[in-house]
Amino acid sequence: MMQSDLFQFGNDIPWEQTGEGVKRQVLGYDDKLMLVKVKFNKGGRGEMHSHPHTQVSYVESGAFELTIGDVTRIIRMGDGYFVPPDTIHGCLCLEEGMLIDAFSPARRTFIDATSDDYIL
Amino acid sequence: MMQSDLFQFGNDIPWEQTGEGVKRQVLGYDDKLMLVKVKFNKGGRGEMHSHPHTQVSYVESGAFELTIGDVTRIIRMGDGYFVPPDTIHGCLCLEEGMLIDAFSPARRTFIDATSDDYIL
Numbered sequence: 001m002m003q004s005d006l007f008q009f010g011n012d013i014p015w016e017q018t019g020e021g022v023k024r025q026v027l028g029y030d031d032k033l034m035l036v037k038v039k040f041n042k043g044g045r046g047e048m049h050s051h052p053h054t055q056v057s058y059v060e061s062g063a064f065e066l067t068i069g070d071v072t073r074i075i076r077m078g079d080g081y082f083v084p085p086d087t088i089h090g091c092l093c094l095e096e097g098m099l100i101d102a103f104s105p106a107r108r109t110f111i112d113a114t115s116d117d118y119i120l
Numbered sequence: 121m122m123q124s125d126l127f128q129f130g131n132d133i134p135w136e137q138t139g140e141g142v143k144r145q146v147l148g149y150d151d152k153l154m155l156v157k158v159k160f161n162k163g164g165r166g167e168m169h170s171h172p173h174t175q176v177s178y179v180e181s182g183a184f185e186l187t188i189g190d191v192t193r194i195i196r197m198g199d200g201y202f203v204p205p206d207t208i209h210g211c212l213c214l215e216e217g218m219l220i221d222a223f224s225p226a227r228r229t230f231i232d233a234t235s236d237d238y239i240l
Contacts, residue, residue, distance in 0.1 A: 003204065004176075006188045010198030028176035028202030033153070033224035035176035035200060056124075056148035056155035058220050060180055068126045078130030080155060082148030084123065100178050102222035104153035 002106070004028045010037075020044065021093070026110050034106035040064070040093035048090035053103040055083035062097010066090075122226070124148045130157075140164065141213070146230050154226035160184070160213035168210035173223040175203040182217010186210075 008027045015023040021044030027035040038046070040062065048067065063076045068089045075081060077097065083089045091099075128147045135143040141164030147155040158166070160182065168187065183196045188209045195201060197217065203209045211219075 004202045006191055006202055007186075007193050007195065008200040008202070009195070010200070027178060027200035030174050030202070030204065033174045033176055033222060035178060035222055037178070054150050054153045056153055056222065058147060058155055058157070058178075058180075060178075060220075066127075071126055073127050075127065075129070080128040080130070080147035082124045082126055082128070082150070084150065100180075100220050102153060102155050102176065104224045 001031055002108070002111070003030045015039070019047070022046065024110070029106045029111070032105045034103045034110065036101045036103070036107070036110065038099045038101055040091075040097060040099070042093055042096045044093040046089075046091040048088050050086050050088045051107070052085050053105060053107060054085050055089075056102050057081050057083075058100040060098040060100050062093060063095040064097070064099070065092040065094055121151055122228070122231070123150045135159070139167070142166065144230070149226045149231070152225045154223045154230065156221045156223070156227070156230065158219045158221055160211075160217060160219070162213055162216045164213040166209075166211040168208050170206050170208045171227070172205050173225060173227060174205050175209075176222050177201050177203075178220040180218040180220050182213060183215040184217070184219070185212040185214055 013025045017023050021041035023039050025037040058080045061077050066075050133145045137143050141161035143159050145157040178200045181197050186195050
């Protein structure tokens, strides 16, 4: 079973660049749950994709045009969204900011590039 | 199966007072995953408790003295923590702020007071 440390200090965790204007920090996790920060510059995109993991997210700062399936909404600091398993979704960052993403089960590839779990 | 709406707009969700100087908003969820905002006034406490759900949390703002098992740390905006299932934990808010808590499975009692799921 995989499991993170009990505490994660933001200043100690490296940022991983995941796309143009998009970077990620992995916070706490075990096999069935993982929390992730994703920072976007204005204009940064989370390209449309899907995964079998359930996802719930919180807009920590900024503003985003968020698409889940065929529904698109503008969401801002304090808002959230829910992505059912295997549902295509993506975003465009309208104002620089950060999303806090939670996944169940954990996204194993985010901490283990050799995992044969799903990419993205 | 229970499932939230796709989008949650912070201004539209009622805050539930859960203790002195502590209130909560439930964001997205399905059976296996739930995201929750918990706002603390300075001096507000999350009393020591445990639950069978895995928990991962993010400090959205403020500062907290956080205890997990027999480990206590000061955590601030940008930090996070991981609570293994059935592990006693609690916090004291040192500077007004907010935690973003993710749980697996979902905390059913947070949306259904008649549920026979675990309290707290």
